[in-house]
Amino acid sequence: MLLLECPYCGIAAEETELAPGGEAHLKRFGPKSSDDEFESYMFARKNPKGVHFERWRHAYGCGKWFLAARCTATLEVFGTYPAQVGAPPPEIVAKIKARRPGWSPE
Amino acid sequence: MTRYSAFAIAREALRNHQGWQRAWARATPKAQYDAVIVGAGGHGLATAYYLGRNHGITNVAVIEKGWLGGGNTGRNTTIIRSNYLQDPSAALYEKARSLYETLSQELNYNVMFSPRGLLMLAQTQHEVRGYLRTVHANMLQGVQTEWIGPDRVKDLVPIINIDGPRYPVLGALYQARGGTARHDAVAWGYARACSAMGMDIIQQCEVTGVRSDAGRVTGVETTKGFIGTKKLGIVVAGHSGQVAGMAGFRLPVEAVALQALVSEPIKPCMDVVVMANTVHGYMSQSDKGEMVIGGGTDGFNNFTQRGSFHHIEETLRALIETFPMISRLKMLRQWGGIVDMTGDRSPIISKTPLGNCFINCGWGTGGFKAIPGSGWAMAELMAKGEPGPLAADFGMERFREGRFIDESVAAGVAH
Numbered sequence: 001m002l003l004l005e006c007p008y009c010g011i012a013a014e015e016t017e018l019a020p021g022g023e024a025h026l027k028r029f030g031p032k033s034s035d036d037e038f039e040s041y042m043f044a045r046k047n048p049k050g051v052h053f054e055r056w057r058h059a060y061g062c063g064k065w066f067l068a069a070r071c072t073a074t075l076e077v078f079g080t081y082p083a084q085v086g087a088p089p090p091e092i093v094a095k096i097k098a099r100r101p102g103w104s105p106e
Numbered sequence: 107m108t109r110y111s112a113f114a115i116a117r118e119a120l121r122n123h124q125g126w127q128r129a130w131a132r133a134t135p136k137a138q139y140d141a142v143i144v145g146a147g148g149h150g151l152a153t154a155y156y157l158g159r160n161h162g163i164t165n166v167a168v169i170e171k172g173w174l175g176g177g178n179t180g181r182n183t184t185i186i187r188s189n190y191l192q193d194p195s196a197a198l199y200e201k202a203r204s205l206y207e208t209l210s211q212e213l214n215y216n217v218m219f220s221p222r223g224l225l226m227l228a229q230t231q232h233e234v235r236g237y238l239r240t241v242h243a244n245m246l247q248g249v250q251t252e253w254i255g256p257d258r259v260k261d262l263v264p265i266i267n268i269d270g271p272r273y274p275v276l277g278a279l280y281q282a283r284g285g286t287a288r289h290d291a292v293a294w295g296y297a298r299a300c301s302a303m304g305m306d307i308i309q310q311c312e313v314t315g316v317r318s319d320a321g322r323v324t325g326v327e328t329t330k331g332f333i334g335t336k337k338l339g340i341v342v343a344g345h346s347g348q349v350a351g352m353a354g355f356r357l358p359v360e361a362v363a364l365q366a367l368v369s370e371p372i373k374p375c376m377d378v379v380v381m382a383n384t385v386h387g388y389m390s391q392s393d394k395g396e397m398v399i400g401g402g403t404d405g406f407n408n409f410t411q412r413g414s415f416h417h418i419e420e421t422l423r424a425l426i427e428t429f430p431m432i433s434r435l436k437m438l439r440q441w442g443g444i445v446d447m448t449g450d451r452s453p454i455i456s457k458t459p460l461g462n463c464f465i466n467c468g469w470g471t472g473g474f475k476a477i478p479g480s481g482w483a484m485a486e487l488m489a490k491g492e493p494g495p496l497a498a499d500f501g502m503e504r505f506r507e508g509r510f511i512d513e514s515v516a517a518g519v520a521h
Contacts, residue, residue: 001414002406016416020405022360039506043358043449047347049409072361072407 002075006058007066007082013058021055023047024067025087049073051096051103053088056080069096107302109214129294130174130301133308135333139167141488142326142335144313144349146170147179148289149466149473150341151296151307152481153488155213158303160482161489166305167335168297169328171312175293178343181411181443182474183366183400185379185390187224187284189251191240192511194499195452196247201496202479206287209478215295217287218393224284224379225259227428229273233384237279251281265375265431272427273384286379286390292477316353316463323353323463338463339488344409344444346467355459357467358505359446363413364403364471365421367440369432371395376429385424389432397432399425403445403471413442445470449505451514455483455497464488465502 002015023045029037046052052072057065067085069078069092078096081089088096093105108114108127118125141157143150146168157163170176186206188199205212206219228234237253244251256268259278268275297307308330315327316338325334340349344361371394381388387401401421404413418440426433448454448468453476455466466484469476483496493501499511 001416015414023407035506039358043505044356045358045360047357047360047407049345049348049361052407054406070406072409075408075410 002077004056004068004077005080006061006064007080008064009058009062011061013061017058017060019057019059021057021065024053024055024083051078051100055083071100107298110216129298130307133167133306135167135169135306135308135311135328135330138325138334139306140165140335141337141339142166142333143168143339143341144326145177145340145342146174146293146297146307146309147177147341147343148175148293148296148477149343149469149480149484150339151175151293151300152477153339153341153466153484154300154305154481155296155303156481156485157489158300158305160485163489164303164305166300167308167333168300168305169308169311169313169326169333171310171329173309174297174307175290178443178445178473179289179293179477181366181441182289183388183390183398184286184289184474185224185284185381185388186219186221186287186475187281187379188249188475189224189226189240189244189279189281189284190249190513191243192452192513193243193247194511195513196244196249198479198483198496198500199476200247200249200479201482202476203283205478205482207283209287209292209295213295213299215291215298217291217295219285219287221283221285222378223262224281225254225262225278225381227259227275227380227382227384228277228279229275229382229384231276234276237277240279249281250283251279254278254280262378263376263380265429266380267428267430284379286392289474292474296481313349313352316349318353318460318463321459322461336462337488338460339484340463340465340467341484343446343467343469343473346446346465350458350465353458353460353463357454357465358449358502359454359468360407361409361444361446362403362406363408363411363442364400364445365413365418365440365442366398366400367418367437368392368396368398369435370438372397372435375431380428382424382428385427387421387424387428389425389429396438397435403447409444411442411444445473447471450510450512452511453480453500454502455480455487455493455500456502457487457491457493458502462491
């Protein structure tokens with residue numbers, strides 16, 4: 001079972017305690033944006049086979065949203081971090097680079 | 107290629123079965139084809155077959171990174187139905203279902219299509235209304251379904267628990283000509299028929315790159331070298347995003363795991379397919395006697411072909427409530443497949459930014475039932491360069507234009 005540490009509660013939560021929320025760090029587009037921009041926000045997803053940043057909610061715990069870095073090819077978890085950021089924090093990027101030498105953030 | 111028949115079995119019995127030929131030829135790639143299909147699962151092979159049968163294009167290669175039918179074609183619960191709400195879906199899935207009716211005769215290969223009947227249980231008032239609406243829609247679409255009450259459900263499925271306690275069965279959406287087929291045989295039958303038309307089926311040949319020039323594909327780089335082609339069809343389910351990435355475009359698709367499992371074999375106890383979408387589980391009995399069980403997808407992106415245990419637990423909990431007699435069955439095998447989910451849970455059969463490259467993906471959790479219809483529509487798209495009536499609404503531009511085929515809302519669950 002997938003275990004993710006909630007960065008707010010500090011506990012390792014089991015998957016049954018969590019609700020998945022899809023890709024993280026999406027750029028939002030709203031009114032006055034073009035159709036292509038809105039499509040990319042609504043539907044286009046990176047869907048990588050490898051390092052993936054995603055949103056999770058500690059649904060049966062504190063109820064807060066947080067973000068996780070995870071590998072979709074091996075199910076390895078690199079770490080979790082609070083959701084109030086626009087990009088993965090440096091310590092998470094460093095952890096991923098240590099495990100995936102060829103990888104670089106976009 | 108010799109035809110399979112009762113006479114052939116008798117003839118071979120008299121000569122120690124020395125005369126059987128390989129079902130499909132082992133091929134090495136040629137330098138150039140009229141069409142290359144990436145992915146030798148059911149959908150890819152059906153596309154190749156109908157390219158030859160309906161459009162006379164037989165200089166075709168189907169290339170596969172693993173083995174034939176080894177992806178989701180070999181990992182589903184073999185259910186066939188066409189009781190969809192939206193018109194484009196009903197037309198496409200009913201085309202597929204009707205092709206399944208005569209597929210064994212057409213391919214000269216027994217795909218064991220068994221139109222044993224399929225029930226979708228209604229266990230809430232909301233579901234009753236939803237399925238009545240579907241029945242009415244199906245009448246207009248020419249898809250034969252009917253609404254049946256709890257007594258008829260109990261009649262068709264004696265092992266079912268009608269009375270709850272959580273969710274009593276209030277009736278069901280019944281498709282008498284829905285059922286199951288032998289999943290591997292569908293892939294094998296199409297492969298044999300393609301090979302008989304002179305097509306090359308190349309296994310263990312992974313695509314590593316797509317070569318293009320001035321907005322048109324010229325061929326694919328593979329682990330067996332470069333293969334040139336005039337047209338390219340990408341039919342790779344879970345890895346659609348990866349192959350599309352090689353071709354330089356993005357898809358509105360995410361890959362998640364869907365699991366299924368089978369029990370130990372028991373005596374025949376249920377001769378229909380039952381789906382319970384409120385509690386979320388579905389079950390049928392295979393010819394070997396195993397109860398074939400499926401449920402919902404995992405919630406997170408995953409390429410590992412294995413899923414979370416608690417989803418199996420939820421599925422079985424739901425089915426034990428619906429079928430109390432299975433509570434002591436042992437489960438024999440469990441497996442997962444990587445399904446490609448689109449935003450509206452409907453497939454994509456579409457042109458792409460590259461002029462001679464076409465994609466067929468996004469079948470999500472319901473691809474097996476659609477194989478013949480999907481191949482039919484995709485072959486038409488590849489042969490003519492424009493979608494025919496079956497595929498017209500399934501272009502991927504629908505997400506930009508807001509023309510969803512919203513079966514996720516119609517079904518209330520993955521389907």
